[in-house]
Amino acid sequence: MTYCLAIKVKEGLVAIADTRITSGSDTTQKKKVYIEQRDKYSLFIMTSGLRSVRDKAVLYFKELIDEGEVHNKLYKAVNAFGEQVKRVGREDKLDLEAGGLKFNLHTIIGGQLKDDEEHKLFLLYPEGNWVELGEGAPYVAIGNSNHGKAILNRTLTSESSMQLALKTGFLSFDSTRVSANDVDFPIDVVLYQNNSHEMVEYRYTKKDLESISDQWADELKKALDNIPEQWMNLVFDKMPLPKENSI
Template sequence: MTYCLGIKVKEGLVAIADTLITSGTETAIKKKIFIEQKDNFSLFIMTSGLRSVRDKAVVYFREQLESQEFNKLYKAANAFGQQIKRVAEEDKVSLEKAGFKFDLNTIIGGQLKDDTEHKLFLLFPEGNWVELEQGAPYVIIGNSGHGKAILNRTLTENTSMKLALKAGFLSFDSTRVSSNNVDFPIDVILYKKDTYEIAEQRYEQKDLQDISAQWAEELKKALEDISEDWMEAAFAKLPHNEKV
C-alpha cells in the first residue's frame, strides 16, 4: 500500500509520499514522486497502485515531454492520463489474467507558464481527472483512512504551508502507526505560488521521531484536559457499590 498526500493552499502546494514498496512478503524502498523542473515549468507526479504500470506510464510521459511542450498543468494531466490508457491497452488483459488488478491513482501538482496559479489534480486508473478547488484543500491516494481526521479539522485554503506540512506529517504518522504497509522514509515536496521552483526533502524516521513522540504526548494531555461534566449523566446510571 501507499500513502501519498497532496495539499493545496493559497500560498502553495505541499506533498508527502512514503517510499515503502511491498510485494508479498518482500519490502523495498523506492521513490514514488517524479519531478519535472525547468523554466516556467514545475510539475510533480505521485502514484499509488501497481509499480509496473506506474513506471511504464512515467517513461512514456517523459518521452512525450522531450518532444512536446505544455503551457498549462491540465494539459500535462491530460497527457499523463493518455499514457495510463496506453499502458492499459498494452498490459491490462495480461495483468488481469495473472490475477492483478490494473490500478494506478495519481496526484499531479505544480504550475506551468500560463497557469494563473498552482494546481492540483487527482487522476483515476481510467485516465480521467478532477481538479482540487476551494473547499477541498487536500487529496490522499493509497492508505487514506487513518490520516484524514487531522486534515479535515485543520486545513483550509488559508492555511500556511508550514501548518499544512505539519498537519500532513501527523496525518502520515497516524497512518503509519495504524498500518504495516506505510512507513519511512518519506519524501516531501514544497512549491510556493508563482516561483516555478520545487523544493524536495527526504526524512528518515530518526529525523522525525521526536515530533511523533511529542504529538502522542500532546494528544494524551489534550484528552485529559477535555471537560468531563457531560459524562456525569451517563455514569450516574451505573449501579453504586454497596458496603457490606
C-alpha cells in the same frame, strides 16, 4: 500500500509520499514522487497502485517531454499523462487481470506551467479522467489514507500557511504509519510556492522526525486528560452499584 498526500493553499503546494513498497511478505523502499522541472514547467506526479504500471506510464510521459512535446498549462500535462496511463492499460491490463492483479493506478499531479495563473492540483483516475482540486477541498490523498484524514479535515483551509500544511500533513502521515504496517519512513516532501516555477524536495528519515512523532503522542494524551468529564456523569450515574459477593 502507499500514502500520498498533496495540499493546496493560496501560498503554494505541499506534497508528502512514503517510500514503502510491499510485495507479499517482502518490503522495500522506492521513490513514489516524480518531478519534471524545466523553464516555467514545474510539476510533480505521485501514484498509488501497481508499481509496474506507474513506472511504465512515467517513462512514457518523460519520453514525450524529452522528445519535445510542449504543455503550456498543467491540465494539458495531466491529459498527456492520462493518455500514457490508458496506453499502459491497453498494453498490460488483460495480462495483469489474468494474473490476479488489478489495474488500479491513482495519480496526484500538482504544479504550475507557463500559462497557468496559479498553482494547480489534480487527481487522475485509472480510467484517465481527472478532477481539479479547488478551494473547497484543500487536499487530496491516495493509498492507505483514511487513518490520517481527521486532522486534515479539522485543520486545513485554503488560507493555511505552507508551514501549517506541512506540519499537519506529517501528522496525518504519522497517524497512518502507526495504524498501518504498509506505510512507513522515509518520506519525500515536495514544496512549491506559487509563481516560483521551482520545486523543492527533501527526504525525511524516521530519525529526523521521531521526536516530533513522540511529542505529538504526548500532546494527544495531555489533551485527552484536559477534556472535562462532567458530561459523562449523565451515563455513569445510571450504572448500578456493584453487588457484594454472597457466600
